[in-house]
Amino acid sequence: MKILHLLASVDPRTGGPVEGVRRSGLAMQEAGHEIEVASCDTPGDAHVAAFPFPVHAFGPASNRYGYNAKLTPWLSANAKRFDAVVVHGLWQYHGYGTWKALRRSEVPYYVYTHGMLDPWFKEAYPLKHLKKWLYWPWAEYRVLRDARAVIFTTEEERTRARESFWLYRARERIVPFGTTVPELDAARVRHTFLQALPELAGKRIVLFLGRVHAKKGCDLLIEAFARVAARDPSLHLVIAGPDETGWAPSLLAQAQAAGIANRITLPGMLQGDLKWGAFHASDAFVLPSHQENFGVAVAEALGCGLPALISDKVNVWREIEEDGAGLVATDTVEGTEKSLLRWLDLDDTGRHAMRAQARRTFHSRFRIETMVTALTALLESKGAAVDMRKTPLTPLREATQQSR
Known part of the structure; x- marks a missing residue:
């Protein structure tokens, strides 16, 4: 498969989603998939050049929402090159821009919420939550509603996500997260x-x-x-x-x-x-x-x-x-x-x-192989619910198990 990941930024200082894309992308690349990334970074940023996959950087963004006029037209023109498009995170323009480009496309898009629907934010930042309500109905609600699947990493995250906004529709799927620990001295x-x-x-x-x-x-x-x-x-x-x-x-x-x-x-x-x-x-x-x-x-x-x-x-x-x-x-x-x-x-x-x-x-x-197997199965099934007990191992996972 050829997969496009969309993030607001690939700067490692922004936290776990960037590291997750890097680790899972390397593992999926090893299993034979092709990975590209699109972001609202400035093309000359050092972290763009250092990222291990081709990055289409359309920044700088014009405001804190990350609006970028170049993103949606590029997606509309290039989406057919990809088998799947994966959006990481909410409350930034790259998600809404993807919806505008792909909502009527045959190319499926998926959304990782990365905990950004947790009701804690509503309790901790009530004024920000009210502001989010202003564009929830016309932006994020539709981004989630029309995604081929909305991906959660744990049952706990999925359950809590339902408590933040009463206007909520999503094809919920769980893909366990995973990472790698290098073999170092x-x-x-x-x-x-x-x-x-x-x-x-x-x-x-x-x-x-x-x-x-x-x-x-x-x-x-x-x-x-x-x-x-x-x-x-x-x-x-x-x-x-x-x-x-x-x-x-x-x-x-x-x-x-x-x-x-x-x-x-x-x-x-x-x-x-x-x-x-x-x-x-x-x-x-x-x-x-x-x-x-x-x-x-x-x-x-x-x-x-x-x-x-x-x-x-x-x-x-x-x-x-x-x-x-x-x-x-x-x-x-x-x-x-x-x-x-x-x-x-x-x-x-x-x-x-x-x-x-x-x-x-x-x-x-929490090994990366568990995540890669589950995510590959989800994308290959076009978002259908998959029984992971019956899912064939990816080549990466097979090789890993054989080496034990």
Whole structure:
């Protein structure tokens, strides 16, 4: 198949959807499919050139909605080159532009909502929700209604999506998300990370890795960490990720007020060996998010053998709790403190068992091959409901299983 993915941007700082397209695209390319991408980036942007697939960049966009007059005409003229078009995300023009171009086309389009219909946003940002209502009936509602399928990554996400807008119609399908964890020399990347941040040598690192954003609960993580820090003088909190809103100074001030300024590090966004070194140098991964569709970093942490201490607003929390691959609590200071304390109370046997289970959970639930098989089956069926138990393995998955 020849597949076109549409995103607002392929900038890795924008979060999980970009990484998801990159990882799944590489895996599908390996299985013999052709991948192209369209976005509203500026053609000369460095992240456009660095993306591993041909990117048709139509930017810069003229406003925050991402309006671009070039996108829809290009789609209308080029859609027949593709077997499927996959839209990632809502509330940006690239989705509405796709609907305008393809609503009467024989080329099917699909929409990944990526958690953007979660009712948490309605509760947390009521004014923004009212603004979204202004263009929901004439834009996003029609984008979802006319899509060949609207793709959710978990049953939890699908159920919650129905609660945001009463005017809602969609052919709902679930495609489990997945990612890859590269086979690296763990000692080498750990050394690289600790060389870059020598103050962490000999520390017992609690790692947050993701966008530094209010919905991620970084502030309550700092407060919870401050409450338990006295339990172990070697504990150190690392909050790594891009700071889109300029929140880091406030978080550092919060840590200063709590008396743990010397026990927290905010290194910014980590990539490559530094990112994987952070996982392999840490003892636990923490994500007390108020809303999280999947959390690519959660799966990556599990793949590196890190127990995941997450909130029950991360949509894979049931799988983590059921497997014993981490600990789950509410998205509050008290809930995060409870998880940290439970983790600290584990003896050596319990810690080793949880780390081993983290790896098993990644391999059984969150590998990229699972996602590729499910997505390929959906696209080949033109959006029909598919029983994954009867779906043939893709060549990639067959090769992977044979190599075990």
